Amino acid sequence: MREVYLDYSATTPVKEEVLQEMLPYFTERFGNPSSLYSRGLEAKEALEHARAQVAHLIGADPKEIFFTGCGSEADNWAVFGTADALKSKGRHIITTKIEHHAMLHSCEFLEKNGFHVTYLEPEPDGTILPQKLEEAIREDTILISIMMVNNEVGTIEPVRELAAIAKKHGILFHSDAVQALGNIPVDVKEIGADMMSFSAHKIYGPKGVGALYIRKGVRISNYLHGGAQEAGRRAGTENLAEIVGFGKAAQLAEENLQTHAEHCRKLRDLLIQKVTAEIPDVFVNGSMEKRHPGNANITFKYIEGESILLLLDYKGISVSTGSACSSKSLEPSHVLTALGVPVEMVHGTVRFTTGDFTTEEDIEYTVDSLKEIVARLRELSPVDGKKGW
Ligand SMILES: *Cc1c(COP(=O)(O)O)cnc(C)c1O
Secondary structure (H helix, E strand, O other), X not given: OOOEEOEOOOOOOOOHHHHHHHHHHOOOOOOOOOOOOHHHHHHHHHHHHHHHHHHHHHOOOHHHEEEEOOHHHHHHHHHHHHHHHHOOOOOEEEEEOOOOHXXXXXXXXXXXXXXXXXXXXXXXXXXXXXXXXXXXXXXXXXXXXXXXXXXXXXXXXXXXXXXXXXXXXXXXXEEEOOOOOOOOOOOHHHHOOOEEEEEHHHOOOOOOOEEEEEOOOOOOOOOEOOOOOHHHOEOOOOXXXXXXXXXXXXXXXXXXXXXXXXXXXXXXXXXXXHHHHHOOOEEEEXXXXXXXXXXXXXXXXOOOXXXXXXXXXXXXXXXXXXXXXXXXXXXXXHHHHHOOOOHHHHOOEEEEXXXXXXXXXXXXXXXXXXXXXXXXXXXXXXXXXOOOO
């Protein structure tokens, strides 16, 4: 059976070059970067090389890159590290209703512990307006966290303007840039962010490694207590093979940024164009102009996204409904709900994300399969267009 993967925002395969770079660090180069003999120094060198590769991709100084266990950990550290360091200054945090759960659930945890959180409402296309941020700022605001690219609908946020507002008020600005990395240019200095979160497995690197950029001079509390790894801020023997893989993936992402984005965009646009032309009663969510190059978030009216997902899976096609993390629950997507999509439409939504290995034939096969599946499901559907919803 044909296999088509259209869920690159959930995770990506490790590229062959990345894997080859990693392999020796499981076996012959197994040293601990903290050891003082040659084997340790060799490991330390590989660690710092990877740090420089990640730093280079985002225009940071290598000293500002702290490796973590995943993108979620980077988000958690930014929130809890700031809350702990600045709690005597204030206990108010501003974020948005459309963040990843790594951010939302961290904020909800803080709310149970005496902090106040304002969740900004997006515009119908997913954009967070700088003016709304300005209005939400209080005397006791200590952190503003707004993602750079939304993982469900692909909307790119005006982080430069948002960071400038934070700076004007002397408030720390963090951005979850997991979906931005490798897909659009990310330059921490140009954006003016104090902290940014990244993850390797969204850029053709391995799962289980991420990074938090912490601008020089920003004081947040350390995250894991123990040894002196990561400048004493995140203890634990480094996951060296994976960090090396992250570094290589970052280097490739930097070299291929333009061609990667163009490839993803071309096939994504083909998918959107064919689906909207050949299947009735569909609409695309999110901003059409400021959008992740691979993202197509499409609502198919009158039917369930989960049914589409399962029938596509029978045909060897992988897609997601809402975000992978919430797809096991039947809770309607918090992102689409915040965008004002009616609940029954939210349930009929599927996210397709193209990537480096997507081909035109993949898109054609997917659209042909969709036409058949959507028609079949609509025939069975108790609610149809004519009766109205
Ligand atoms: C995938 C993702 C994360 C989580 O990264 P992990 O490395 O899987 O923990 C966080 N934020 C966004 C926007 C993501 O897409």
